[in-house]
Amino acid sequence: MLITSTWKEGKTFKMIPTDADCPYVECIYDPQIKVLAVIGAITKDVFHMMPKLDANGDPEMRKSPGRDGTPFKQERRTIETFQEYYLEERSEIEAFIKHFAHNSESYDYAKYLDMEVSTTDIPNFPTLSVTE
Numbered sequence: 001m002l003i004t005s006t007w008k009e010g011k012t013f014k015m016i017p018t019d020a021d022c023p024y025v026e027c028i029y030d031p032q033i034k035v036l037a038v039i040g041a042i043t044k045d046v047f048h049m050m051p052k053l054d055a056n057g058d059p060e061m062r063k064s065p066g067r068d069g070t071p072f073k074q075e076r077r078t079i080e081t082f083q084e085y086y087l088e089e090r091s092e093i094e095a096f097i098k099h100f101a102h103n104s105e106s107y108d109y110a111k112y113l114d115m116e117v118s119t120t121d122i123p124n125f126p127t128l129s130v131t132e
Helices: 090-100
Strands: 002-007 010-015 024-030 035-051 074-087
Touching: 002 024, 024 090, 035 090, 074 090
Parallel strands: none
Antiparallel strands: 002 010, 010 024, 024 035, 035 074
């Protein structure tokens, strides 16, 4: 089902499951980079560096910062995460929406696909400045 939501500082649309057999957990469209992020229902095990915890559950501190600058000890852990997909082509985004969203005919998702976003609206967007 398509719903209206907020992403960063602006409005966008999300897709939420309405059936237990839905192949995704959530989808959200980012109008700034024009990508539909799909969080699939399939999980996978992924390695992540996690803070090493002491007996109290607090991160163990290092004597000096690590190579990556972290002040605490880390260990490699396997974490179960959802598979992610990123649809970039407008035709593929529209086909995905039409295939899965039961309200795709009545919801105006095209206004978000057509939305023009200025790069000045994007925080930390690299800009090129020319000085003479």
